[in-house]
Amino acid sequence: MPDKDNKLIADILEVFRSNPDRRYKSEQIEDVLRMHGASAFKRVVQALAVLEGESKITLTNKDEFKMASPETVVEGTFKGNDKGFGFVRYDEVDPDAFIARTNTMFAVNGDTVKVKITKPSNPWIDKGPEGEIVEIEERSLTKAVGEFHAYSDAQVEKTGHYGYVQSHEKKIASYMIFISDKGLHPQIGDMVQVSIDEYPDAKHPQSMEGTALEIIGNKNDPGVDIMSIVVDNDINPEFPNEVLKEAEKVPDHVLDSDRVGRKDLTDNMVITIDGDDSKDFDDAVGLDMLPNGNFHLEVDIADVTHYVKEGSPLDEEAYARGTSTYLVDRVIPMLPFRLSNGICSLNPGEDRLALTCEMEINHHGDVVKHEIYPSVIRSKYRMTYNNVNEILKGDEELTEEYAPVVPMLKQMAELHEILFNKRHERGAIDFEETEAQIIVDENGKPIDIKLRERGTSEKMIESFMLAANETVAEHYNVKHVPFLYRVHEKPDEEKVKNFFEFAAAMGVQVKGNLKEITPKMFQNVLASVVGTPEEQVVTIMLLRSLQQARYSDEPLGHFGLAAKYYTHFTSPIRRYPDLTVHRMIHSYAENGFTDEEQTKWGNKLQEIAEHTSGRERISINAERAVDDLKKTEYMADQVGNTFDAVVSSVTSFGMFIQLDNTVEGLIHISNMKDDFYEYDEKSMSMHGRGTGKTFKVGEPIKVKLIRADVEHRQIDFERVLTPEEQEQADKREAEFKKKRSMQHGRGRGGHGRHNDNKGRGDKNSHKRRGKYERR
Numbered sequence: 001m002p003d004k005d006n007k008l009i010a011d012i013l014e015v016f017r018s019n020p021d022r023r024y025k026s027e028q029i030e031d032v033l034r035m036h037g038a039s040a041f042k043r044v045v046q047a048l049a050v051l052e053g054e055s056k057i058t059l060t061n062k063d064e065f066k067m068a069s070p071e072t073v074v075e076g077t078f079k080g081n082d083k084g085f086g087f088v089r090y091d092e093v094d095p096d097a098f099i100a101r102t103n104t105m106f107a108v109n110g111d112t113v114k115v116k117i118t119k120p121s122n123p124w125i126d127k128g129p130e131g132e133i134v135e136i137e138e139r140s141l142t143k144a145v146g147e148f149h150a151y152s153d154a155q156v157e158k159t160g161h162y163g164y165v166q167s168h169e170k171k172i173a174s175y176m177i178f179i180s181d182k183g184l185h186p187q188i189g190d191m192v193q194v195s196i197d198e199y200p201d202a203k204h205p206q207s208m209e210g211t212a213l214e215i216i217g218n219k220n221d222p223g224v225d226i227m228s229i230v231v232d233n234d235i236n237p238e239f240p241n242e243v244l245k246e247a248e249k250v251p252d253h254v255l256d257s258d259r260v261g262r263k264d265l266t267d268n269m270v271i272t273i274d275g276d277d278s279k280d281f282d283d284a285v286g287l288d289m290l291p292n293g294n295f296h297l298e299v300d301i302a303d304v305t306h307y308v309k310e311g312s313p314l315d316e317e318a319y320a321r322g323t324s325t326y327l328v329d330r331v332i333p334m335l336p337f338r339l340s341n342g343i344c345s346l347n348p349g350e351d352r353l354a355l356t357c358e359m360e361i362n363h364h365g366d367v368v369k370h371e372i373y374p375s376v377i378r379s380k381y382r383m384t385y386n387n388v389n390e391i392l393k394g395d396e397e398l399t400e401e402y403a404p405v406v407p408m409l410k411q412m413a414e415l416h417e418i419l420f421n422k423r424h425e426r427g428a429i430d431f432e433e434t435e436a437q438i439i440v441d442e443n444g445k446p447i448d449i450k451l452r453e454r455g456t457s458e459k460m461i462e463s464f465m466l467a468a469n470e471t472v473a474e475h476y477n478v479k480h481v482p483f484l485y486r487v488h489e490k491p492d493e494e495k496v497k498n499f500f501e502f503a504a505a506m507g508v509q510v511k512g513n514l515k516e517i518t519p520k521m522f523q524n525v526l527a528s529v530v531g532t533p534e535e536q537v538v539t540i541m542l543l544r545s546l547q548q549a550r551y552s553d554e555p556l557g558h559f560g561l562a563a564k565y566y567t568h569f570t571s572p573i574r575r576y577p578d579l580t581v582h583r584m585i586h587s588y589a590e591n592g593f594t595d596e597e598q599t600k601w602g603n604k605l606q607e608i609a610e611h612t613s614g615r616e617r618i619s620i621n622a623e624r625a626v627d628d629l630k631k632t633e634y635m636a637d638q639v640g641n642t643f644d645a646v647v648s649s650v651t652s653f654g655m656f657i658q659l660d661n662t663v664e665g666l667i668h669i670s671n672m673k674d675d676f677y678e679y680d681e682k683s684m685s686m687h688g689r690g691t692g693k694t695f696k697v698g699e700p701i702k703v704k705l706i707r708a709d710v711e712h713r714q715i716d717f718e719r720v721l722t723p724e725e726q727e728q729a730d731k732r733e734a735e736f737k738k739k740r741s742m743q744h745g746r747g748r749g750g751h752g753r754h755n756d757n758k759g760r761g762d763k764n765s766h767k768r769r770g771k772y773e774r775r
Contacts, residue, residue, distance in 0.1 A: 149165070
């Protein structure tokens with residue numbers, strides 16, 4: 001269909017969207033669009049037929065057209081903007097519904113709401129639906145953390161409020177949460193957790209009421225900034241007393257009674273390989289060669305379930321947490337340190353209980369035999385990733401120090417290569433993101449950001465853990481019994497289409513059928529940009545197009561790994577799903593695959609999967625928030641400095657850029673002062689109207705840091721102009737001022753008011769374009 005016909009269809013649909021209750025005859029549509037004549041009539045009728053065929057409009061019995069059922073009520077999650085408007089996500093595929101400020105019913109970010117769709121989407125111009133909230137079904141915000149602002153005695157007496165708390169989180173920072181005189185009495189500047197007792201309404205649209213529950217500490221005290229994020233994300237930094245008391249009762253060594261029914265593997269050469277600062281070791285590995293030439297891989301995982309009994313206070317607290325949370329300078333563990341760093345950690349030279357997955361692997365990377373069973377092991381060496389990497393590179397001193405395990409380490413590297421190649425051949429998407437480690441001093445102040453690329457040892461352990469996870473998942477799947485899986489579903493078709501269009505715009509050729517998406521297609525795109533300036537940006541955009549991995553009681557496969565079966569078995573110290581998988585392995589081994597046993601697990605797994613998936617997201621959000629906080633704090637001392645960067649994302653309100661040290665910030669459109677810039681959604685680029693300058697994702701750019709707001713974790717940059725660009729920008733600014741001056745002069749004589757308003761409109765048009773911004 002020609003572009004002009006597509007535009008006509010879009011224009012006609014906009015007429016109906018703007019007047020959803022009105023009926024139109026085809027002649028009236030012509031009048032509205034100011035189109036007349038026989039050819040115009042024919043085009044309008046054809047366009048109306050297309051919209052009717054798509055069920056966008058309906059024909060009444062009076063030969064009139066009207067919008068097709070615009071008042072659909074849907075349920076979704078409200079995502080509020082700090083300017084008052086918001087969006088509601090109600091479908092995985094359909095675009096979010098825009099909610100104007102006057103139609104939010106004072107919903108708060110995250111609330112579950114019912115929305116009446118008043119204007120459906122216009123797919124011809126990529127315009128999403130609009131709606132109004134008719135009911136707030138469930139409040140997401142029941143507690144909040146913020147900074148306390150005190151009232152004077154007179155204000156307390158007049159209002160009944162002791163003061164108010166204001167969150168540092170951008171989405172709710174505009175609300176004042178008044179706290180009563182009855183609760184705790186914080187001091188000015190304290191970070192406080194409050195319960196939300198009353199929500200915004202027509203009388204108090206920008207305030208809530210609550211009770212002070214906990215005083216975390218003064219905002220300027222070391223560590224309070226991180227703990228405020230932890231508490232705000234509903235992560236408990238302390239263990240309840242009953243949990244700690246139960247942990248104290250757990251023996252600190254393996255008892256003789258613990259060894260009953262377990263294979264004794266204490267003589268086997270197994271080692272742990274972890275980071276330099278790791279203190280909990282939940283996996284040990286060993287490798288030898290079989291007489292037939294195959295590899296014999298032993299993966300031993302700490303048997304945490306032996307000490308954390310189902311339904312016990314320890315178990316209930318571990319379930320509530322769902323996972324350990326790893327922050328810049330601390331870990332908030334799923335289990336008390338007595339267990340995680342003690343009896344459940346595979347410390348060298350100590351007997352420990354384990355669940356072992358033994359695999360015979362041929363030189364094609366196929367697991368030809370396997371066995372899963374409880375064991376007692378004794379790690380022989382506590383190795384670090386750095387040392388193993390140096391040994392594999394030939395470091396003589398370390399090779400001599402660890403001589404007994406060097407041959408095994410070399411065989412491990414060989415097996416890793418085989419396993420990696422097998423995953424690659426089947427299409428697993430290989431991400432090689434640079435890890436950023438934020439270094440802080442004793443007061444928690446960031447002093448450096450170090451970049452670290454994974455070496456062979458890290459990849460090697462990953463390969464062995466992946467092999468064990470796949471083997472365990474397949475073992476129980478073929479038994480056709482209830483089991484807990486780690487799943488990663490196929491990405492949404494629209495997101496895939498957008499990603500491949502983006503890749504094509506970057507000059508990457510995409511092979512394959514978009515209707516039959518495979519991991520291999522993504523892998524090929526990544527492979528084609530390895531080592532190029534575009535690699536990091538393409539990786540970011542690819543990640544955005546993929547679904548989020550989660551836990552499920554259904555074997556839906558793992559798209560990213562190109563694996564048919566996958567579970568999490570290898571980290572029971574820090575992930576509750578792994579603990580559950582261990583518990584099921586023991587339970588099935590002891591009780592068999594009876595109907596009763598299957599029913600027991602079948603009734604539990606969906607709830608466990610949903611809860612632990614949710615807790616994982618909460619933990620990730622807290623980790624990212626702390627990273628953003630410390631990165632912003634690190635950059636705060638460098639305001640005014642210039643940096644080399646790359647454009648990581650382009651939006652209607654500006655460009656996000658990323659520095660070499662992984663710090664990300666925004667160049668807001670209002671800070672792009674060298675030209676009037678317009679956003680092109682299709683190519684995800686920004687175009688200068690006067691200069692023709694174009695910015696797109698992946699573009700190298702030199703920037704100057706102009707603001708680092710630590711409280712709100714926001715970093716702002718502006719582009720550094722070349723001398724020639726600065727000269728041109730100065731000329732345009734001078735011409736603009738001269739033009740405005742002339743317009744003001746004419747305005748005194750009764751002329752030019754219209755022109756003066758137009759000038760202000762042009763200057764602020766970026767604010768209009770930013771109306772629907774989402775950051």
